[in-house]
Amino acid sequence: MNSLIIIREKHYSWLRGLGSADHPAMVTICNKPILEYMVDFIVLVGGKKIRLVFEEPDGSVEAYFGNGERWGVEIEYGNAQADDTIARVVEKNSSFGEQAPLIVIDGLLFIHYDKNARYEINPEGPGTGFLYNSESGSISYSTADAAERSTLVEFTPNLQISTPRKIVNLFRITMQVLREEQHRYVIPGYGADKGVILGRNVEIGKEVKIHGPVVVGSNVRLLGSAVIGPNVVIGNNVIVDDGAEVRESLVMADTYIGRRLYISAKMVAGSKVVSVSNNASIEVSDEFLLSPLKRSLPINIVRYLFNVCGAFLLALLQLIPFCIFFTLGWLKGDLRFNKSRFLLSSDGQTKIFRTPSGFRTGAIDRIIRSLSLDRFALLKEVFAGKLQLVGNRLIPDTAEGREFVKDFSGYSPGIFNYTEADRLDPGAAESEIAERFYSANRGFLTESKSLMKALMNNLLYNT
Amino acid sequence: MEINCVSNDTAAIITLCGRLAGRYPSILKKKLGEQLRHNSRIIIDMSQVSFIDSTGLGVLVGALKKAISREGDIRLVSPTEEVRMLMELTRVDRVFLVYSSQQLALKSYSEN
Amino acid sequence: MRILELSFIPTLDNAQWATIAVRQIVETLMKTVKVAGIEGMDKFLSEIELATGEACVNSVKHGPEQGIDKIQVSVVFKEKYSNFIVTVSDGNKRYDFSDREPDFDALPESGYGIYIMRNLMDKVSYQREKGRNLVIMEKEIKQGEE
Amino acid sequence: MKIRIDEMNGIRTLALAGRFDASATGGFKDTFKGLLQEGAANYVVDLQKVDYIDSGGLGSLVSALRQTRSIDGDIRISGLSGKVRSVFELTRLHRIFEIFDDELQAVKSYRTN
Numbered sequence: 001m002n003s004l005i006i007i008r009e010k011h012y013s014w015l016r017g018l019g020s021a022d023h024p025a026m027v028t029i030c031n032k033p034i035l036e037y038m039v040d041f042i043v044l045v046g047g048k049k050i051r052l053v054f055e056e057p058d059g060s061v062e063a064y065f066g067n068g069e070r071w072g073v074e075i076e077y078g079n080a081q082a083d084d085t086i087a088r089v090v091e092k093n094s095s096f097g098e099q100a101p102l103i104v105i106d107g108l109l110f111i112h113y114d115k116n117a118r119y120e121i122n123p124e125g126p127g128t129g130f131l132y133n134s135e136s137g138s139i140s141y142s143t144a145d146a147a148e149r150s151t152l153v154e155f156t157p158n159l160q161i162s163t164p165r166k167i168v169n170l171f172r173i174t175m176q177v178l179r180e181e182q183h184r185y186v187i188p189g190y191g192a193d194k195g196v197i198l199g200r201n202v203e204i205g206k207e208v209k210i211h212g213p214v215v216v217g218s219n220v221r222l223l224g225s226a227v228i229g230p231n232v233v234i235g236n237n238v239i240v241d242d243g244a245e246v247r248e249s250l251v252m253a254d255t256y257i258g259r260r261l262y263i264s265a266k267m268v269a270g271s272k273v274v275s276v277s278n279n280a281s282i283e284v285s286d287e288f289l290l291s292p293l294k295r296s297l298p299i300n301i302v303r304y305l306f307n308v309c310g311a312f313l314l315a316l317l318q319l320i321p322f323c324i325f326f327t328l329g330w331l332k333g334d335l336r337f338n339k340s341r342f343l344l345s346s347d348g349q350t351k352i353f354r355t356p357s358g359f360r361t362g363a364i365d366r367i368i369r370s371l372s373l374d375r376f377a378l379l380k381e382v383f384a385g386k387l388q389l390v391g392n393r394l395i396p397d398t399a400e401g402r403e404f405v406k407d408f409s410g411y412s413p414g415i416f417n418y419t420e421a422d423r424l425d426p427g428a429a430e431s432e433i434a435e436r437f438y439s440a441n442r443g444f445l446t447e448s449k450s451l452m453k454a455l456m457n458n459l460l461y462n463t
Numbered sequence: 464m465e466i467n468c469v470s471n472d473t474a475a476i477i478t479l480c481g482r483l484a485g486r487y488p489s490i491l492k493k494k495l496g497e498q499l500r501h502n503s504r505i506i507i508d509m510s511q512v513s514f515i516d517s518t519g520l521g522v523l524v525g526a527l528k529k530a531i532s533r534e535g536d537i538r539l540v541s542p543t544e545e546v547r548m549l550m551e552l553t554r555v556d557r558v559f560l561v562y563s564s565q566q567l568a569l570k571s572y573s574e575n
Numbered sequence: 576m577r578i579l580e581l582s583f584i585p586t587l588d589n590a591q592w593a594t595i596a597v598r599q600i601v602e603t604l605m606k607t608v609k610v611a612g613i614e615g616m617d618k619f620l621s622e623i624e625l626a627t628g629e630a631c632v633n634s635v636k637h638g639p640e641q642g643i644d645k646i647q648v649s650v651v652f653k654e655k656y657s658n659f660i661v662t663v664s665d666g667n668k669r670y671d672f673s674d675r676e677p678d679f680d681a682l683p684e685s686g687y688g689i690y691i692m693r694n695l696m697d698k699v700s701y702q703r704e705k706g707r708n709l710v711i712m713e714k715e716i717k718q719g720e721e
Numbered sequence: 722m723k724i725r726i727d728e729m730n731g732i733r734t735l736a737l738a739g740r741f742d743a744s745a746t747g748g749f750k751d752t753f754k755g756l757l758q759e760g761a762a763n764y765v766v767d768l769q770k771v772d773y774i775d776s777g778g779l780g781s782l783v784s785a786l787r788q789t790r791s792i793d794g795d796i797r798i799s800g801l802s803g804k805v806r807s808v809f810e811l812t813r814l815h816r817i818f819e820i821f822d823d824e825l826q827a828v829k830s831y832r833t834n
Contacts, residue, residue, distance in 0.1 A: 436654030
């Protein structure tokens with residue numbers, strides 16, 4: 001089965017300006033874009049291909065859904081015009097309509113599906129018709145060889161469908177999902193406590209109290225003695241400062257909630273506050289109280305933790321082989337280490353490290369190198385915060401090295417380096433490009449990959 | 464912003480008009496300080512305040528503490544929706560008594 | 576790091592070849608530093624190609640006659656910001672390089688060029704230097720993680 | 722760029738292939754002028770095999786659209802690749818042109834309204 005989801009301005013424009021600058025279809029319910037619920041539903045009823053048809057296309061939607069791999073469907077994109085009928089849209093997207101049964105969702109609908117249920121459409125013979133039809137949108141179907149219009153058919157089991165048209169509706173739906181339907185959807189994050197779902201990289205202060213049900217997004221800091229919940233959704237990249245209390249409210253992404261603020265029955269997006277009870281809204285221009293946040297977080301602490309965890313794991317793995325082979329190597333006289341001074345940063349800090357000599361001396365030495373045991377003694381530098389686990393190639397403290405590092409502000413050496421990860425020649429131009437490129441584009445994923453590559457290279461090319 | 468004071472036997476009525484932000488909170492603070500020396504029962508008419516920032520709120524709370532320590536009070540008259548919401552967010556709404564008109568606020572003082 | 580510098584006699588065909596050359600060199604560099612895996616590399620390349628094409632064609636079209644003063648194109652890669660900077664320069668008269676949006680509803684038949692450049696690149700600036708027009712376009716590689 | 726001209730149900734179809742840039746606009750305009758002189762008003766331009774389009778190409782499409790609309794005709798577009806589609810969207814031309822998946826449907830659409 002294929003599906004077209006038609007996204008028209010008239011159904012979505014009221015959501016503009018709520019939270020981020022992304023397309024309104026990316027506004028979230030429990031930190032999941034509304035549009036993604038629709039995609040999920042199509043996947044659940046057996047959709048193989050989905051085309052998102054926009055009146056006003058938007059890069060943010062494409063950036064999020066890509067080719068649909070993450071959802072196990074093929075997602076494509078198309079255009080339609082404001083006054084196109086459903087039939088016209090189907091005609092324009094003919095590669096979707098002809099060979100397979102088609103479901104068309106037109107409008108902004110929240111389908112209260114249950115991921116564990118099975119939904120079936122039961123048309124009597126071939127035809128086209130509506131499964132749902134209202135002013136805010138419709139779901140229609142046509143079977144592969146549709147000719148006759150048949151009567152309205154229904155999904156079994158029956159579905160509740162909400163049609164949000166005001167911020168208050170969005171709030172109610174979110175509360176319904178949060179309180180009663182959490183188990184029906186895949187909500188981003190992991191279940192921490194009863195009714196509490198936390199995203200990635202959430203920092204929770206010691207005295208913070210969380211009363212479920214609560215859904216917290218990624219990159220969130222709940223500080224000091226903040227009180228969160230019950231019935232709260234906090235979006236991605238939010239800081240709730242010390243002593244603030246948030247209850248029965250939605251905090252959209254990229255928001256700072258100031259110290260000791262009290263948020264009850266509100267929707268907060270950046271500096272905008274909407275009262276859910278009477279739909280009144282205010283713009284708070286005092287940045288100490290509420291303010292939109294730029295997407296940046298204390299990445300250094302997180303990086304340090306990432307490094308320390310990695311180094312700790314590696315140390316555990318290497319401890320026993322290290323003891324065995326170093327003793328053997330020492331007895332056999334195979335070990336050759338040089339002590340020399342290396343540059344630690346672009347502002348000229350240095351430290352002496354022992355690194356293996358350039359000559360390969362024997363079997364034991366080869367084993368030590370292939371298991372990367374020669375780095376074992378350096379692991380402690382990661383704990384001390386002097387070296388990264390994966391970083392730039394250590395540059396010796398020579399006149400030339402100092403000159404090189406001086407105009408390389410991102411220089412941050414690691415026990416393992418990018419040059420060896422990509423098996424580049426340390427003197428070559430490619431190595432310099434790679435070193436500079438990666439240090440400007442640090443990310444946990446790339447670094448984990450580089451580490452794996454470096455370990456594998458050592459293993460494969462030293463034996 | 465305009466700040467007007469009228470005093471009678473029961474209380475001083477301060478009417479604010481405009482945006483209570485920028486340099487005006489400190490002006491209001493001075494005015495309230497002077498007023499408190501004569502009469503610690505104060506009514507602030509907020510019905511024409513279009514905007515208030517956290518410094519403004521801070522001044523109101525500071526003055527309230529002083530007034531209470533002198534057995535007086537500061538009572539507010541019909542803050543706008545915007546101001547009311549900000550007071551709620553900052554929990555300031557819990558410490559002020561709010562009335563819908565100057566008469567009612569005056570009456571509340573004369574009753575006790 | 577300067578990775579390409581070329582100049583061509585202003586004809587529309589040459590502009591096309593210069594554009595293709597820019598795309599190729601950017602692609603080669605991205606593959607060298609192993610960012611080939613980034614999602615949307617093709618999109619990134621197409622956007623650089625189109626913006627460069629617009630700038631080159633612009634220079635050719637504003638020239639007094641075809642074949643007099645050479646048009647120069649350079650590509651610089653700033654590794655620190657993982658930024659590409661494409662500069663197109665010519666010896667024509669000063670341009671009106673305003674950032675006015677075309678009036679789309681009036682169905683304009685031209686005037687999309689500068690708008691396209693500004694929208695595809697992160698930063699587009701215009702300078703007049705020593706009797707030459709310089710159109711400087713920057714675009715950053717954004718990786719789809721953390 | 723190559724242009725292949727065909728006719729289906731009285732609708733002229735132009736299938737373009739290659740780079741539709743400033744150096745190709747002259748050829749396109751001349752071809753189109755010829756077709757207009759023959760009196761045809763309704764067209765489908767198929768861009769399936771176009772891998773690059775710039776403002777010159779877009780401009781000549783818009784110019785052609787104007788001419789056809791002035792004689793109550795239309796130009797409908799078919800077969801946009803992802804790349805070309807994003808340039809259409811960027812310049813908001815998706816609001817002006819009717820865009821179809823394939824040539825045949827675009828031709829048929831002239832009959833339905």
